[in-house]
Amino acid sequence: MTAESVHITSYRTYLWVLIALLFLTFVTITVTWIDLSALTVLVALVIASVKAYIVLTWFMHLKYESSLFRVLVIVVLAIYALVIGLTYFDYLLR
Amino acid sequence: MEEHRDDIGARLGMWIFIFTEILLFGGLFLVYAVMRAGYSADFHQAAHHLNAFIGAVNTLVLLVSSATVAMSITAVQKGDSKKGVILLLVTLVCAGIFLVNKYFEWGHKIHIGLYPGSDLMLTLNHGSVMFFSLYFFMTGLHMLHLVIGAIVLTIAMVKVKSGAITPNKYVLLENGGLYWHLVDLIWIFLFPLLYLIT
Amino acid sequence: MTAENIHHPEPSYLEYRGKYKGLLGWLTTTDHKRIGLMYMYAMMVFFIVGVILGELMRLELFRPGQQFYGPQVYNGLFTLHGIIMIFTVVIPGLAAVFGNFAMPIMIGAKDVAFPRLNLFSWYLFILGAAIALSSQFMGDGPPDTGWTFYAPYSVTTHTNVIAAVLGAFVLGFSSILTGLNFIVTIHRLRAPGMTFFKMPLFPWAVYATAWIQVLATPIVGITLLMIIAERTLRIGFFDPNLGGDPVLYQHLFWIYSHPAVYIMILPAMGVVTEIIPTFSQRRVFGYKAIALSSMAIAFVGYFVWAHHMFTSGMSSTARWIFSLLTFLVAVPSAIKVFNWVTTMYKGSIDVKPPFLYSLGFIFLFMIGGLTGLSLGSLATNIHVHDTAYVVAHFHYIVFGGVGFAFFAALHYWYPKMYGRMYNFKLANIAFVFLFAGFNLLYFPQFIIGLMGMPRRYFDYLPQFTFGMQLSFYGGILLAIGLVLMLYNLFQKNGAKAPANPWGGSTLEWTIPSPPPVENFDVMPEMGPDEEPYDYK
Numbered sequence: 093m094t095a096e097s098v099h100i101t102s103y104r105t106y107l108w109v110l111i112a113l114l115f116l117t118f119v120t121i122t123v124t125w126i127d128l129s130a131l132t133v134l135v136a137l138v139i140a141s142v143k144a145y146i147v148l149t150w151f152m153h154l155k156y157e158s159s160l161f162r163v164l165v166i167v168v169l170a171i172y173a174l175v176i177g178l179t180y181f182d183y184l185l186r
Numbered sequence: 187m188e189e190h191r192d193d194i195g196a197r198l199g200m201w202i203f204i205f206t207e208i209l210l211f212g213g214l215f216l217v218y219a220v221m222r223a224g225y226s227a228d229f230h231q232a233a234h235h236l237n238a239f240i241g242a243v244n245t246l247v248l249l250v251s252s253a254t255v256a257m258s259i260t261a262v263q264k265g266d267s268k269k270g271v272i273l274l275l276v277t278l279v280c281a282g283i284f285l286v287n288k289y290f291e292w293g294h295k296i297h298i299g300l301y302p303g304s305d306l307m308l309t310l311n312h313g314s315v316m317f318f319s320l321y322f323f324m325t326g327l328h329m330l331h332l333v334i335g336a337i338v339l340t341i342a343m344v345k346v347k348s349g350a351i352t353p354n355k356y357v358l359l360e361n362g363g364l365y366w367h368l369v370d371l372i373w374i375f376l377f378p379l380l381y382l383i384t
Numbered sequence: 385m386t387a388e389n390i391h392h393p394e395p396s397y398l399e400y401r402g403k404y405k406g407l408l409g410w411l412t413t414t415d416h417k418r419i420g421l422m423y424m425y426a427m428m429v430f431f432i433v434g435v436i437l438g439e440l441m442r443l444e445l446f447r448p449g450q451q452f453y454g455p456q457v458y459n460g461l462f463t464l465h466g467i468i469m470i471f472t473v474v475i476p477g478l479a480a481v482f483g484n485f486a487m488p489i490m491i492g493a494k495d496v497a498f499p500r501l502n503l504f505s506w507y508l509f510i511l512g513a514a515i516a517l518s519s520q521f522m523g524d525g526p527p528d529t530g531w532t533f534y535a536p537y538s539v540t541t542h543t544n545v546i547a548a549v550l551g552a553f554v555l556g557f558s559s560i561l562t563g564l565n566f567i568v569t570i571h572r573l574r575a576p577g578m579t580f581f582k583m584p585l586f587p588w589a590v591y592a593t594a595w596i597q598v599l600a601t602p603i604v605g606i607t608l609l610m611i612i613a614e615r616t617l618r619i620g621f622f623d624p625n626l627g628g629d630p631v632l633y634q635h636l637f638w639i640y641s642h643p644a645v646y647i648m649i650l651p652a653m654g655v656v657t658e659i660i661p662t663f664s665q666r667r668v669f670g671y672k673a674i675a676l677s678s679m680a681i682a683f684v685g686y687f688v689w690a691h692h693m694f695t696s697g698m699s700s701t702a703r704w705i706f707s708l709l710t711f712l713v714a715v716p717s718a719i720k721v722f723n724w725v726t727t728m729y730k731g732s733i734d735v736k737p738p739f740l741y742s743l744g745f746i747f748l749f750m751i752g753g754l755t756g757l758s759l760g761s762l763a764t765n766i767h768v769h770d771t772a773y774v775v776a777h778f779h780y781i782v783f784g785g786v787g788f789a790f791f792a793a794l795h796y797w798y799p800k801m802y803g804r805m806y807n808f809k810l811a812n813i814a815f816v817f818l819f820a821g822f823n824l825l826y827f828p829q830f831i832i833g834l835m836g837m838p839r840r841y842f843d844y845l846p847q848f849t850f851g852m853q854l855s856f857y858g859g860i861l862l863a864i865g866l867v868l869m870l871y872n873l874f875q876k877n878g879a880k881a882p883a884n885p886w887g888g889s890t891l892e893w894t895i896p897s898p899p900p901v902e903n904f905d906v907m908p909e910m911g912p913d914e915e916p917y918d919y920k
Contacts, residue, residue: 098263100260100263100264101256101259101260102260103257103260106253106256106257106260107253109253109256110249110250110252110253113249113253114246114249117242117245117246117249120377120378120382121238121242121382124238124382124383124384132382132383133222133379133383136378136379136382136383137375137378137379139378140374140375140377140378140379143374144371144374144375147252147367147370147371147374148367148371150256151252151253151255151256151363151367151370152364152367153360157197158194160198160571161197161198161201164201164202164205165201165205168205168208168209168599169208171599171683171686172208172209172212174686174687175212175216175603175639175686175687176212176215176216176219178687178690178702178705178706179216179219179220179635179639180219180220180223181699181701181702181705182635182690182698182699182702183220183223183224183699184223184699185699185700185701185702186697186698186699186702190494192497192572194572195497195568195571195572195573198567198568198571198572199497199498199564199565199568202563202564202567202568202598203564205598205599206560206564206598206599206601206602207602209599209600209602209603210602210603210605210606211606212602212603212606213602213603213605213606213607213610213636213639214606216635216636217610217621217632217636220629220632221621221629224629225627302613302617302618302619302620303617303618303619308626311627312626312627313627315620315626315627316620316621316626316627316628319619319620319621319626320621322619323610323613323619327609
């Protein structure tokens, strides 16, 4: 195989990513002290999704992979979301 | 046959495997979503019985371990195998801490008789039974993945140390790292959904 | 390039001796062609067992009332018949056999991307099948749940469900790894210059199939694990007594098991798409439409699962939405059929056995597909739900469709596989028996289903006797056809096969029959002006 161009992420970047993730964890814990009632789960999921996005992008190197990888991740998550949505639909309307 | 090597192909394979893992847990999250919709009040009540502090500690531990795995790849790419080994060792220690925490967490619940199929469980209301069953099933499966990930990373660490993983050839470490981040990703969702919905 | 490859000094993959010889040489092989054949041999055995179980059921159903054995045995028989036929025959099916044998050659590769993983998949397949079959002999008797393992019965029955479920889980894992292997192979190992839209259509179909294998199977994997946990730990997700929901099981099960139908049928369609143009001596009509319709079927097929559950108590809105989505799948399927027929139009048709079996496929698939529409329609579904009509429908798809396409593929690539021709006349006679027997076996089931005969019933009312007996005789004809076909293919003493006996125009016909170990002497390349079917 011909050598591919390799991107080396610096330690510093990873450290910032880690700090961001820890901060978001702190946020997600502290918001539970506030009573958001119906919004609790939504807020928790939004924060978790942001964290997941960060992990996927930097830790899992999606930022530096070819676009194929990103497209696949999006398609797979979209299919999963549709499956959840359709199933949920049945339960919500029953 | 001459050796055929395709790192991008290997990574693509790993990613596809990760998709299957995401969907494997996806089935459980689907069960969670449906049950939660049916028993949201019970779920709020039951979640009080989980120790959010241990959950938070484990979240921190996993995030740190994810960062160290990612950094170990940087170290190997730069040819600093010593640092790479140390960073992987930190990761494995984090995995150990996570498991010890889980041991105490589960141990306590089992001690007071709270586990699937127990007599205590059968006296609880339906929503709580579903919640605790999901809790044990999801965290149990997650733990299994964590152990597998730790084994893969141990192999990678030995290979970094022995020089089998080099700055030119480190796809095993990269794939092991991807798997480890998957373990982290799943926990990122498990933690709020199980511990923080009180 | 062509001439060089044909006068090949190297031994073929059948004769090649690596580290080990004989059987051990096969069991340790990483050659995609040998692994393809190993899948085929294993599947043949399972298929024959499945056929025998089916015939035993027909024997019992010859007259109303008990003839040879009781209802519990009958329940065990249809369960095992389903498990074997679905999980070990048609799901690996064409993808595992011909996807392995032909796909890498058709895209100009030496092997799949992960050859050792490929062998591992085969061992998982055998292991899973062995575990599933062990359910018959261990524990408290053969499972009696049907292949769908519907909760809560699968949780409460005392029979040995766990072994069957575990076997299905392992088989699913094997299927996932095969799919993963094929996706990476197609992405990374296509010949230089062969873009996705210069790839033959069988690899396209395998590619679409592989994505379903990868993205749908994990859902059933976790569901089966939940069934095991239900039985051993009482987690109660599907147990109404603990607050669980049995309908949720049906959702999870069909989220996989409906796309699984496309795992079976897509490669079948792919094979037919190769065979029809070859024997019509025309270029395939609507290349892009066929390629993309495979992907469209794979995608839309993911969102129609709940049409299996119209009588389960789902919400009415969800039911009509799933009914609508189900109709959508008919569109890409019909696109394919129109393209096959149009390819034949004004072609110089040469009716050889592979073509004949392909025609059989189109005919039977049309009946299966159209009756599928009547099942997908909400109102008619409720009338015929869980009747023999459904049995007839899915046998038309799974046996009439997948089975006949499998036979077509076998007759198409047989010369490439073994370097020998077979007896055309006998193959044609076998086809007549198979085709007539098949229709006689399953068509009456449509009628007695409409009259109200439920499926999975051991006994029936006297008015169904005539239909049941027709089916029995059809089963006999079908069995004769199978024996004739297999007898013909097992001869292996036909004339030596040339490299390109049919005038095919894909890469596998440019190399000798049987192919050498690494397929190509000179790795093929495609220029910017070359088109998919230019190798003639």
